[in-house]
Amino acid sequence: xxxxxxxxxxxxxxxxxxxxxxxxxxxxxxxxxxxxxxxxxxxxxxxxxxxxxxxxxxxxxxxxxxxxxxxxxxxxxxxxxxxxxxxxxxxxxxxxxxxxxxxxxxxxxxxxxxxxxxxxxxxxxxxxxxxxxxxxxxxxxxxxxxxxxxxxxxxxxxxxxxxxxxxxxxxxxxxxxxxxxxxxxxxxxxxxxxxxxxxxxxxxxxxxxxxxxxxxxxxxxxxxxxxxxxxxxxxxxxxxxxxxxxxxxxxxxx
Numbered sequence: 001x002x003x004x005x006x007x008x009x010x011x012x013x014x015x016x017x018x019x020x021x022x023x024x025x026x027x028x029x030x031x032x033x034x035x036x037x038x039x040x041x042x043x044x045x046x047x048x049x050x051x052x053x054x055x056x057x058x059x060x061x062x063x064x065x066x067x068x069x070x071x072x073x074x075x076x077x078x079x080x081x082x083x084x085x086x087x088x089x090x091x092x093x094x095x096x097x098x099x100x101x102x103x104x105x106x107x108x109x110x111x112x113x114x115x116x117x118x119x120x121x122x123x124x125x126x127x128x129x130x131x132x133x134x135x136x137x138x139x140x141x142x143x144x145x146x147x148x149x150x151x152x153x154x155x156x157x158x159x160x161x162x163x164x165x166x167x168x169x170x171x172x173x174x175x176x177x178x179x180x181x182x183x184x185x186x187x188x189x190x191x192x193x194x195x196x197x198x199x200x201x202x203x204x205x206x207x208x209x210x211x212x213x214x215x216x217x218x219x220x221x222x223x224x225x226x227x228x229x230x231x232x233x234x235x236x237x238x239x240x241x242x243x244x245x246x247x248x249x250x251x252x253x254x
Contacts, residue, residue: 008035008228009031009035009036009037009224009227010035010037010083011037012037013037013038013084013227014040014082014083014084015039015040015082015084015085015086016042016076016084017032017039017040017041017042017055017086018043018060018062018068018071018087018115018116018119019041019042019088020041020043020052020055020086021044021057022189022191023189023190023191023216024138024184024189024216025088025089026047026052027217028219028223028224029041029047030051030220031223032084032224032227033051033055034051037084038056040056040057040058040075041055041056041058042057042058042071042075042089043057043060044060044061056079058071058074058075058078062091062110062115063111065110065114065115066118068116069118069122070122071119072085072119072123073122076126081129081130082123082126082127083127083130083131083132083133084133085120085134085136086136086138086223086227087115087116087119087135088137088138089112089115090111090154091108091110092108092112093107094151097152100153104153105153108154108157109156109157112154112157112158112161113160113161113164116137117164120137120179123135124172133177133178134227135165135172135177135178135180136182136223136227137161137164137165137180137182138182138184138223139158139161139165139182139184140155140184141184141185141245142155143156143159144158144183144238145183146246165179165180165236165238166236176232178231178232178234179235179236180226180231180235180237180238180239181238181239182219182226182238183238183240183242184242185208185213185214185240185241185242186204186207186208186213186214186242187218188213188214188215207245207248208243208244208245209245209247210243210244212243213243214241214243219241222239222241226239
């Protein structure tokens with residue numbers, strides 16, 4: 001007889017992962033698959049060949065935020081129900097406050113915040129039928145905890161996302177649905193690796209007390225915990241996963 005730790009995602013968990021084709025989202029997809037979950041991931045394009053090929057892919061373009069609700073409905077139909085919603089899609093075109101125009105602002109708000117609202121709203125009826133219903137959104141330290149030049153619109157969406165999490169957590173507690181966020185710090189995704197040279201990445205490592213920025217798998221592990229039976233009494237929180245980076249007043253001090 002096979003036993004499973006209560007901190008693991010339950011085998012057979014029906015999971016919907018927005019943005020599950022690359023970076024942190026891909027790590028989440030692969031982690032859930034490894035635990036025996038049935039995963040449907042939603043993004044503009046499928047993941048490259050690999051473990052994610054075992055998951056179901058549904059295309060979605062969140063520039064029309066209302067499409068998120070239809071994507072969740074399609075996932076529920078595909079999987080025959082829903083136990084876990086992970087929202088990790090994000091847009092982050094850079095632009096300083098004085099340079100931002102309405103179209104850029106609206107586009108980032110639509111993907112990062114409004115689409116998350118529609119996805120959560122659409123998932124609630126199916127989650128009410130689940131024995132272990134979970135909602136986890138991927139936030140950021142940028143906005144809720146820190147500020148970053150050129151990313152004020154992105155930060156605003158992440159702060160708003162956590163406000164949505166707290167309100168929804170209170171409303172859905174009576175249904176046994178937990179609603180939580182994960183706040184990644186600096187995470188070495190493919191995009192970051194491609195965007196910065198070795199020297200810049202070494203500087204980023206120096207910002208973390210342990211001397212190394214995180215990996216997508218670190219965030220996937222946190223999400224796996226929040227999606228597990230062990231986290232049944234955890235709701236409305238933002239779990240910061242940054243290696244202690246935001247605890248340090250001067251990361252370059254000896």
